[in-house]
Amino acid sequence: xxxxxxxNVEQDALMQRRKKYDRTRQCVKCHDQLGNVVIxxxxxxxGCFFPTVVGKFRRVLEPSISKDKSKKxxxxxxxxxxxxxxxxxxxxxxxxxxxxxxxxxxxxxxxWSRGRGGGTEHPRNEPVWEHATVCYVEVCNAIPGAxxxxxxxxxxxxxxxxxxxxxxxxxEDAFDHxxxxxxxxxxxxxxxxxxxxxxxxxxxxxxxxxxxVAALKAYLASLPTQTAVPTAIHNLIRLLxxxxxxxxxxxxxxxxxxxxxxxxxxxxxxxxxxxxxxxxEAQENWQPDSTSSQKVAVSRPLRDVGMKECxxxxxxRGLEVVxxxxxxxxxxxxxxxxxxxxxxxxxxxxxxVSTIARTCAKLAPKEASDGxxxxxxxxxxPGVQDWKERISIRQFxxxxxxxxxxxxxxxxxxxxxxxxxxxxxxxxxxxxxxxxAVQLPVWVESRVLGSDEMKDVVAEFLLDDED
Amino acid sequence: MPPRTCAxxxxxxxxxxxxxxxxxxxxxxxxxxxxxxxxxxxxxxKLFKPGDRVAxxxxxxxxxxxxxxxxxxxxxxxxxxxxxxLLSIDEGITGYRDDSLETVKRNQxxxxxxxxxxxxxxxxGWTMDGIVAQVGRKNNCTFCGVFRRxxxxxxxxxLSVDHIVTGHNADDxxxxxxxxxxxxxxxxxxxxxxxxxxxxxxxxxxxxxxxxYEKEIVMYAYFKKLDYFSTECxxxxxxxxxxxxxxxxxxxxxxxxxxxxxxxxxxxFEVREEVKATQKAQQTCKRCGxxxxxxxxxxxxxxxxLERGMATAGITDRGRKKLDAExxxxxxxxxxxxxxxxxxxxxxxxxx
Numbered sequence: 001x002x003x004x005x006x007x008n009v010e011q012d013a014l015m016q017r018r019k020k021y022d023r024t025r026q027c028v029k030c031h032d033q034l035g036n037v038v039i040x041x042x043x044x045x046x047g048c049f050f051p052t053v054v055g056k057f058r059r060v061l062e063p064s065i066s067k068d069k070s071k072k073x074x075x076x077x078x079x080x081x082x083x084x085x086x087x088x089x090x091x092x093x094x095x096x097x098x099x100x101x102x103x104x105x106x107x108x109x110x111x112w113s114r115g116r117g118g119g120t121e122h123p124r125n126e127p128v129w130e131h132a133t134v135c136y137v138e139v140c141n142a143i144p145g146a147x148x149x150x151x152x153x154x155x156x157x158x159x160x161x162x163x164x165x166x167x168x169x170x171x172e173d174a175f176d177h178x179x180x181x182x183x184x185x186x187x188x189x190x191x192x193x194x195x196x197x198x199x200x201x202x203x204x205x206x207x208x209x210x211x212x213v214a215a216l217k218a219y220l221a222s223l224p225t226q227t228a229v230p231t232a233i234h235n236l237i238r239l240l241x242x243x244x245x246x247x248x249x250x251x252x253x254x255x256x257x258x259x260x261x262x263x264x265x266x267x268x269x270x271x272x273x274x275x276x277x278x279x280x281e282a283q284e285n286w287q288p289d290s291t292s293s294q295k296v297a298v299s300r301p302l303r304d305v306g307m308k309e310c311x312x313x314x315x316x317r318g319l320e321v322v323x324x325x326x327x328x329x330x331x332x333x334x335x336x337x338x339x340x341x342x343x344x345x346x347x348x349x350x351x352x353v354s355t356i357a358r359t360c361a362k363l364a365p366k367e368a369s370d371g372x373x374x375x376x377x378x379x380x381x382p383g384v385q386d387w388k389e390r391i392s393i394r395q396f397x398x399x400x401x402x403x404x405x406x407x408x409x410x411x412x413x414x415x416x417x418x419x420x421x422x423x424x425x426x427x428x429x430x431x432x433x434x435x436x437a438v439q440l441p442v443w444v445e446s447r448v449l450g451s452d453e454m455k456d457v458v459a460e461f462l463l464d465d466e467d
Numbered sequence: 468m469p470p471r472t473c474a475x476x477x478x479x480x481x482x483x484x485x486x487x488x489x490x491x492x493x494x495x496x497x498x499x500x501x502x503x504x505x506x507x508x509x510x511x512x513k514l515f516k517p518g519d520r521v522a523x524x525x526x527x528x529x530x531x532x533x534x535x536x537x538x539x540x541x542x543x544x545x546x547x548x549x550x551x552x553l554l555s556i557d558e559g560i561t562g563y564r565d566d567s568l569e570t571v572k573r574n575q576x577x578x579x580x581x582x583x584x585x586x587x588x589x590x591x592g593w594t595m596d597g598i599v600a601q602v603g604r605k606n607n608c609t610f611c612g613v614f615r616r617x618x619x620x621x622x623x624x625x626l627s628v629d630h631i632v633t634g635h636n637a638d639d640x641x642x643x644x645x646x647x648x649x650x651x652x653x654x655x656x657x658x659x660x661x662x663x664x665x666x667x668x669x670x671x672x673x674x675x676x677x678x679x680y681e682k683e684i685v686m687y688a689y690f691k692k693l694d695y696f697s698t699e700c701x702x703x704x705x706x707x708x709x710x711x712x713x714x715x716x717x718x719x720x721x722x723x724x725x726x727x728x729x730x731x732x733x734x735x736f737e738v739r740e741e742v743k744a745t746q747k748a749q750q751t752c753k754r755c756g757x758x759x760x761x762x763x764x765x766x767x768x769x770x771x772x773l774e775r776g777m778a779t780a781g782i783t784d785r786g787r788k789k790l791d792a793e794x795x796x797x798x799x800x801x802x803x804x805x806x807x808x809x810x811x812x813x814x815x816x817x818x819x
Contacts, residue, residue: 225722267648271718271725275732332721341714345649355651362653363736381735390507391678391727392487393500396475415731423724424489 037312040350046316053305053313057096061301064283065128065252073126078251078294080129082164083241084136086153087324089302090256092310094134094161095319096301097254101128102163132164133248137237139171139325141213142220142229146325156322169244174236175215180442183247192445193437196222196421199394200408203448204437215439222438225425227334231272232420235376239443242286242377245296253286257300260307260342263356268338274416276365276381282357286377306353373414374447375421375440380414388418409440412448475500486682486723494690501687505675506541512662514673517548520628524619525553525574525582527567530634532574532695533684534676538632539578552626553578556618557586558611559594560701567696577694585622587614591770592801599702602778607702609782610773613765617757621806623670635674638681638715641729646711653738654746660733680726755803766803774800 027033027045029052035043044052065074082097084090136153140146150168157166173179177187190205210218216236220229245253257265262282269281282303286296302310314321331337345352369379410418440448471481471491479493485500492500515521523538525531535553542549555571558564568584575582588594591614599607623631640660647656658664663673676684688695718725738746751757752764759765765781772780772790775797779786 227722267645270644270648270732271729272722273724273728273731275735278732278736334718334721334725337714337717337721341710341717345710349649352649356648359648359651359653359656362739362742363656364739366735366737387731390511391504393475393504394488394490415728415735419724419728423722423728426489426720426723 039306039309040354049309049312049316053309054096054100056304057301058100060303061254061299064297064299074128075126076129076251078129078249080132080164081241081245081248081250081253081296082132082134082161083253083255084134084153084157084161085256085324086136086149086156086322087256087326088307088310088314088321089258089261090324091156091160091319091321092258092305092313093254093256093302094157094164095313095317097132098161098163102132129250129252131248132161133167133244133250134161134164135167135169135241135244137169137171137240139233139237141216142171142233143325149322149325152322156320160319167244167248169240170212171233171236171240172212172216174212174240174441174443175219175439176212177442179212180446183243185243185442185446188442188445188449190445190449192440192448194409194421194440195437196224198408199410199422201410201413201421202408202437205449206437208439210439218436218438219440222436223420224423226332227272227425228420228423230333230335231416235417235420236441239377239441242296242298243288243443246288246294249294250296253296253298255298255300256302258302258305258307258310259357260346260353262300262303263353264335264339264342266356266360267342268335269416271334271338272416273419274414276369276415277378278360278363279365280378282361284378303357371412372447373417374409374412374444375417376414377443378414380412384413384415384418385410388415409444409448483686486686487680487727489723497683497686497690501679501683502537502540502544504678505537506545508662508678509541509547509675512673514632514663514675515547515549515630518550519548519630520550520552520626521630521632522552522554522583522619522623522626522628523580524631524633525555525571526634527555527570527574527696528634529684529688529693529695529697530636530676530681532570532693533688533691534632534634535574535578535580536691536693537687538675539580551578551580552628553580553582554619554622554626554628554631555582555584556615556622557584557588558615559587559596561596563698563701564595566698570694570696573694583622583626585618585625587618590614590618590621591766591803593770593773595702598773598778601773601776604702606779606782608708610769611702613769613781617764617766617803617806619672620670620757624806628670630671630673632673632675634676634684636676636679636681636684637726637730638719640674640677640733641726642708642711642715644729644733645715646708649711653742656733657738657743660730678727678730680723752806756806757803770803771796771800 025035025043027035027048028042029044029048033045033047036046037044037049062074065076080097082090082094084094134157136150136157138148138150140148154166154168157164169179181187190207193204193206195202195204220232223229223232241253266278266281269275270278274281282300284298286298288294305313313319342353342356365379365381367382370382371380372378373380409421413421473479473481473493473496474490475492475496479495481491482494483497484491485497509515521538523531523535525535535551538549538551541547542551553571553575555568557568571582571584574580586594595607595611598610602610619631619633643659644656646652647659660677662675662677663671665671687693715726715729718729722728747760749758749760750762752759752767753762754767755764757764757766763771768787769778769781772778772782772786775790775793777786777790777793780790781787
């Protein structure tokens with residue numbers, strides 16, 4: 001370091017290094033060992049770190065399995081579906097689930113939630129879930145330059161989650177009628193297309209022979225902003241996982257979302273108009289349709305565990321993290337901006353991440369929903385389109401009245417999905433009139449064409465095959 | 468390339484790209500949609516009734532100047548039957564507020580509205596210059612915000628008005644939603660998107676520009692050639708709010724609808740009932756009679772801290788404890804005059 005020779009000057013010039021911890025370097029849990037890691041100003045030794053993380057993990061997960069805290073142990077009503085992306089959170093999730101709920105017989109040193117002792121045949125030692133499936137969605141056809149990593153992921157899963165069956169999916173399955181039939185649904189009568197260039201998102205049915213990959217690419221390419229692409233990908237992955245959870249008779253779908261990722265997705269969702277479903281961002285119960293008795297509880301058991309804790313867990317446990325395709329829509333996407341902002345803010349205001357998650361957990365929708373969004377299958381807030389028209393006039397009354405006479409997707413979307421499909425970028429985005437109609441995901445076809453009322457309306461406007 | 472026609476009327480030449488929708492429209496259609504949207508906001512929320520006396524919180528800045536102009540225009544066009552006043556607060560910031568108040572005085576002439584100016588000095592015995600001299604620039608916005616809110620209510624009470632309208636725009640509201648989530652302020656998060664707020668004995672306060680983009684307000688002022696004061700406050704803004712503002716501007720650049728999308732989110736959720744039950748009930752300040760969640764209102768705590776030379780007393784818990792440890796407030800402490808809503812006689816207003 002350069003030195004001017006005057007000790008007084010140097011003393012003033014050097015900033016005092018901020019202490020990373022609050023009081024002492026002793027572990028806050030055992031008060032005995034020297035700490036090895038600092039988590040939000042609290043010091044933990046390696047021995048206390050693991051039970052602390054496991055405690056946070058189980059405190060979130062177990063109430064979603066059973067609210068009854070009887071001594072007989074936990075028993076879920078169905079199987080388990082684990083979402084795996086290859087990223088840090090989902091790698092830690094597989095490890096935690098394995099070591100806490102599927103440990104091999106004779107494994108020492110862990111606490112079985114389903115009880116200990118009484119012999120292997122004792123009802124307390126029944127597994128919480130009979131079967132577990134690890135589900136991976138390959139997104140290489142949606143992200144430019146991404147490679148297919150299915151085989152790599154298969155290898156990792158066989159090492160990390162030998163207790164589970166591996167079930168790979170592809171993002172384009174969302175446009176594949178064969179996949180839709182595989183998940184036990186009936187094949188729709190045609191392919192439903194939407195005109196994203198029209199403000200009412202006019203619908204039509206066509207019998208085209210484009211491949212699922214081509215349909216996926218066309219769908220993503222027609223979206224109006226960089227932000228809309230990762231949001232749409234995220235939504236497709238979510239629905240693919242939910243339908244797979246239903247296929248595998250799973251009562252629980254677990255995601256490896258950490259506290260940090262949850263806070264980022266909460267703010268990002270709010271910035272995209274998803275305030276009505278802020279509760280579902282953290283935890284939701286999904287039902288394939290109103291007649292089905294099967295429900296899938298979507299849970300994020302790492303939602304109280306920060307990204308740093310996940311990284312330390314993975315490091316100390318020697319987990320192999322392959323990483324994931326993290327496409328946030330470029331630097332200018334809302335997802336990327338939110339991530340940069342929250343992580344930056346966390347440096348100066350260390351409690352920000354947990355404050356966001358805690359604040360959002362105290363919120364509930366202001367009014368009852370009047371149905372499900374056909375695209376994301378989450379609750380729809382009533383009167384969304386009227387609200388939009390009132391606060392930002394896009395056309396004068398006469399034109400609006402003419403447009404309403406044709407069937408459109410607009411009335412069946414939630415606010416956030418409508419924004420994703422229609423809200424332009426500041427540079428104008430894709431030329432609205434230049435967009436050709438694009439195929440919609442198979443569950444949208446099923447929901448729209450499954451409704452007799454809608455089918456009749458759409459039928460009046462059916463186009464010939466070659467149109 | 469032929470000139471583009473307006474996306475709304477399809478006849479005139481498009482002059483501007485509307486920040487809120489991205490549509491290319493003509494000047495006249497811009498005025499029409501801007502004013503109609505404010506009118507929709509007012510009528511949908513049933514903000515006023517004929518004969519209401521309404522004070523426009525006027526700082527001389529773009530938001531309040533456009534608000535005064537639009538309120539006057541809509542009042543005449545749609546026959547609201549309102550009696551409009553301008554109400555300004557003089558925080559005592561040399562080189563900033565004194566200049567902006569000159570603009571308000573000109574607006575008074577231009578819009579033929581009575582004007583009332585109430586100063587911090589008159590009400591609290593302190594100017595912001597004096598406060599900054601004591602507390603520095605770090606927390607001065609806390610003092611200014613708390614004092615202004617109460618000063619507006621007191622000024623409105625002096626004018627015997629039923630309602631105060633302020634120029635808070637969509638950007639301000641979206642920014643507040645984000646900030647309240649990030650700092651965990653559940654009480655404010657629950658009410659920050661409400662268009663109209665009214666405590667049990669405070670004057671109704673509303674935000675007709677709730678859905679108006681800041682950029683459109685500037686555009687409106689520019690095309691209408693309105694006379695406004697455009698300098699930012701000379702004292703540094705709140706650092707945390709600054710972060711949120713930069714973030715919001717980035718979001719708006721990514722997708723212009725982000726501002727309105729955040730407001731929609733804020734309107735769609737509410738604080739859960741079981742959480743509401745744990746929140747403090749509103750009461751009146753034992754010292755000045757203003758609405759408060761504690762025995763003393765925030766303004767009285769801040770003022771006591773200033774008077775006793777412990778300015779942090781109203782800012783941090785540690786400061787408050789230090790003040791309490793020094794013993795009770797002396798009898799000769801300067802305090803805020805006792806507030807009785809609606810009880811003050813109407814005062815004559817005019818150029819100061």
